[in-house]
Amino acid sequence: MQVTAEMVRHAMRRWTTGVAVVTARLDEQIHGMTVNSFTSISLEPPLVAVTLAAGTRTQSLVEQTGIFGITILSEGQADISDRFAGRTPAGEDRFAGLETFELESGVPLLRAGLVSLDCRVVHHYATETATLYIARVTAIQHTSEESPLVYHNRLYHKLGG
Numbered sequence: 001m002q003v004t005a006e007m008v009r010h011a012m013r014r015w016t017t018g019v020a021v022v023t024a025r026l027d028e029q030i031h032g033m034t035v036n037s038f039t040s041i042s043l044e045p046p047l048v049a050v051t052l053a054a055g056t057r058t059q060s061l062v063e064q065t066g067i068f069g070i071t072i073l074s075e076g077q078a079d080i081s082d083r084f085a086g087r088t089p090a091g092e093d094r095f096a097g098l099e100t101f102e103l104e105s106g107v108p109l110l111r112a113g114l115v116s117l118d119c120r121v122v123h124h125y126a127t128e129t130a131t132l133y134i135a136r137v138t139a140i141q142h143t144s145e146e147s148p149l150v151y152h153n154r155l156y157h158k159l160g161g
Contacts, residue, residue, distance in 0.1 A: 016152040019077075021084045022050055023069040024061035025107045031057040032094055032108075034085040036151050038070060046137040048119060051130050059131060066121040067105045068135065071113035074146040078156045080110065081149060103139035114144045 017036035024031055037051040048070065052059035062068045073081055084094050099111040109116035119135035150157045 013153045016150060016157075019073045019081050019149040019151050019156075020050075021071045021073065021080065021110060021113070022052065022058055022062075023071065023108050023110070024058050024065065024067070025105075026061045026065050029061065030095060030108050031061055032084050033058040034081045041134060047122070047134055048117065048137055049132060049134050051132045053130050054126070054128075062121065062133060063124075063131070067107055068119050068121070068133070069103075069105070069107035069109045070117045070119060071110040072115050073110075073149040074112070074114050074144055075149050075156075075158045076146070077112060077149050080112065081151075081156070101141075103141060105138065109141070111143060114146060114148060115140065115142045 018038070020035055020038045021032050022035050022038070033052070033056060035050055035052070039049055041047040041049050050068070050070065052062060058068075080098070095108065100108040101111055101116075102108060103116070103118040105118045105120070107118060109118075117137050118139040120138050121133050121135045123134040125132045125134075147159050150159060
């Protein structure tokens with residue numbers, strides 16, 4: 001039996017993840033996208049991994065600059081997740097009305113998130129449809145102690161009772 005994209009998609013709906021927004025900047029051009037393909041790889045050195053779909057504006061900026069930001073979202077931020085997942089009208093500024101800040105790299109990070117990380121790419125692995133980026137975390141800022149936004153079976157959830 002050949003494994004299809006739909007089979008993998010269906011299987012991965014059973015994997016519960018947090019939700020984060022990856023942001024990137026090249027000069028005055030900024031963009032961001034929602035991801036759940038984000039994970040910590042190592043504490044020493046501080047390495048994380050994220051996979052970005054090939055040909056997206058965010059992936060293009062990361063590819064050109066070698067830097068990106070990660071903002072981990074809180075349980076009340078499903079609207080921000082949807083916005084950065086492209087569930088808003090095409091051409092709309094995803095950052096409109098959101099407070100941002102910068103750490104070392106100058107990449108915009110979302111003030112309303114739980115924690116934000118500045119990251120510098122150290123390795124990347126391209127596939128036909130996406131690129132896996134492994135990056136060193138160069139700066140971290142905690143902004144909230146709320147619970148995280150959780151994603152499972154194509155729906156947002158809250159932790160605990």
